[in-house]
Amino acid sequence: MMKAQMTRILLSLVVSAAATLCAHAQDYPNKPVRIVVPYPPGGNTDIVARLMADQFGKLWGRPVQVENRAGAGGTMGTDYVARSAPDGYTIQLAALATNATAPSVYAKLAYDPVKDFAYIAPLTFTSNVLVVNAKLPASTLKELIAYVRANKGKLNFSSPGIGISNHLAMELLLKAADIEAVHVPYKGSAQATTAVISGEVQMTLDPVSSSVQHIRAGTLKPLGVSARTRSPLLPDVPTFAEAGVPGVEAYTWTGLAVPAGTPADIIARLHRDTAAILKLPEMRERFAAMGSEVVDMTPAQFQVFIRSEAQKWGDIARRVGAKAE
Secondary structure: OHHHHHHHHHHHHHHHHHHHHHHHHHHOOOOOEEEEEOOOOOOHHHHHHHHHHHHHHHHHOOOEEEEEOOOHHHHHHHHHHHOOOOOOOEEEEEEHHHHHHHHHHEOOOOOOOOOOEEEEEEEEEEEEEEEEEOOOOOOOHHHHHHHHHHOOOOOEEEEOOOOOHHHHHHHHHHHHHOOOOEEEEOOOHHHHHHHHHHOOOOEEEEEHHHHHHHHHHOOEEEEEEOOOOOOOOOOOOOEOOOOOOOOOOOEEEEEEEEEOOOOHHHHHHHHHHHHHHHOOHHHHHHHHHOOEEOOOOOHHHHHHHHHHHHHHHHHHHHHHOOOEO
16 A cells, blocks of 8 residues: 555656646746856857847747856856856856866866756857968968978967967967967957067967958968868868868857756757757858858757867866966
8 A cells, every 4th residue: 555655656746747847848938038148248259149149039039138247268157157047047158168178277167067057059160260460471381380490489379368269279280280389368359369460479360250351451361270171251261181280170169058957848948949040041141151150969969069178178278288367
């Protein structure tokens, strides 16, 4: 009798839990949703977030707000999301620096990018382009390598900050090319690019979308892109592999994440709606204009990808001693 009663109670709990999960999916969202961007307004990450917020709002018939919480290389806003209620109403615009490389760069990080988040889907993958000062006597990657070797210890490269994806990708390129250059970190991508244009430093690795206007204006020279294929924005610029340095692939990516513990049905709903938005022709065209491509992944695949990125870039960060305060 007791065993039968316990079985009925357990069955009742299972049915109740299933009903609750269904209710989550059917009812979500029933109040405003926030997409937290851990960077200041105006950058590519912020633009992607606002495009997605607009489309989510149309799809759900609910307001979707973008909230910028910048600071500490994006880790402050990321930590804020990690500590938010796992109910699907606080979403992070995840990025490589905050959700993959941060544990290897920051000695005291309040969150674990793998354990403290559930990942929804990637949004954009943007290749980087190696650009040099317009007056530098090198117009190809091979010429640059020869020039660096002939001027050992004299060349510098800029980045938006220590441990940022641009910095680590440049370190990967230098190792693959067997050359050395001194890293000079700046406060943001704009300053890092301006430093190359002015001649304060000789080169930088930057997302194609950020550098293309300067390349077209002739103030920067492009020598190679860090992708498997050439960028549609720079069809005449070879990949690093084509330029003679294989094995250097580096993308600046964005995606969506929610706090760990968010109900599975809400994660499934967010993934389904994100996938639908990313298939819209206007979204594909807008991202292509930014030099970005869309890569389809399930939540489980994206979670595995995060682990692999953390391992790959973490190894490089530790090798070069990339540490931020």
